[in-house]
Amino acid sequence: MKNQELKILMVDDHPMIIEGYMHTLMATKKESQTLEIDIASDCDSALKAINRSKNIGQPYDIYFFDISIPESEDGLYKNGEDLAKRVKLTDPDAKVVILTMYEEVYRIHDIIRTINPEGFLIKSDLTSSELASAFQAIQNNPPFYSGTVNKVLRKSLQNPISLDLINHKMLHLLSLGIKTKDLVKHLDLTLSAIEKRKKNLKELFFVEDGKDETLINIAKEKGYI
Known part of the structure; x- marks a missing residue:
């Protein structure tokens, strides 16, 4: 079986959470997969990693963005949502996964509309097995939405009222x-x-x-x- 090398950037300002994500992916990856995982804790360190990877001709294959991270020093990027939008514009072949505590219907619809991520995970839904499933699914059959996101979308589809x-x-x-x-x-x-x-x-x-x-x-x- 052909070996699959994947470069991943995980952006979250909680070290223990990132450590958990990394451990889960490394423990559940396929034997044919080699993962190279970089981490960032705010917009500036994420932008630095993104630019460095492109400069050496090795852009990331998958991005994990937490929404609530410190903004960039110049104020141009307020959160992980802004970084995800940038990646979608500059690197359309990359896979983007959004992780957030936000469960509001408006926020969920807005993120899908503006980013259309390959993965959308609400942290309160997240387990190790769900993260592992999401990781494999976004590569082969995206998108992967966690339970709360799917519930919101199903409920919206059941109602005929169209709102802008x-x-x-x-x-x-x-x-x-x-x-x-x-x-x-x-x-x-x-x-x-x-x-x-x-x-x-x-x-x-x-x-x-x-x-x-x-x-x-x-x-x-x-x-x-």
């Missing part, structure tokens, strides 16, 4: 307790445009009493938040 990104984000912000008048700080819209969208959302979700709380509850039931 702004409405999704508006629902998410309202569910966090942000008042309508303060949404202008988070959305590139005027207050009148926000109120119009919210009125349309209440019509879409058949909110008979007109209350924001009812809108949020119905949206949660249907898997939009």
Whole structure:
């Protein structure tokens, strides 16, 4: 069987977590696989590793990005999400795996829409066996989504209401307790445009009493938040 050499970059700011990931991959890899694993703990060290690998003509085959890592010193990269977007643009042949604690419906949909990763793992779902399964699956039959991601997607597919990104984000912000008048700080819209969208959302979700709380509850039931 032909030997498969894989260069991997793991980016997470928790040393014990990275150590666990590395141990799992090395312990469960196929006999025909040789893994070369580099690690980074923030955006700057990750960018340095990415650039170095390309400069020597040995780019990474697989990237594991935790979302919540320290931003780059120049402020251009805020988190692992920004790094994943860069890799998708500059190295489309590489496989990208997102790891995160975020379970919000809006965040899950947004990451799939903007990054479309080969692997998407919620840390609370993660076990050694699931990480091992994900690692093999993304090479042969991507994408691989962990249980929470699949649950969110299944629930969304069961509901016929179609929302654009702004409405999704508006629902998410309202569910966090942000008042309508303060949404202008988070959305590139005027207050009148926000109120119009919210009125349309209440019509879409058949909110008979007109209350924001009812809108949020119905949206949660249907898997939009």
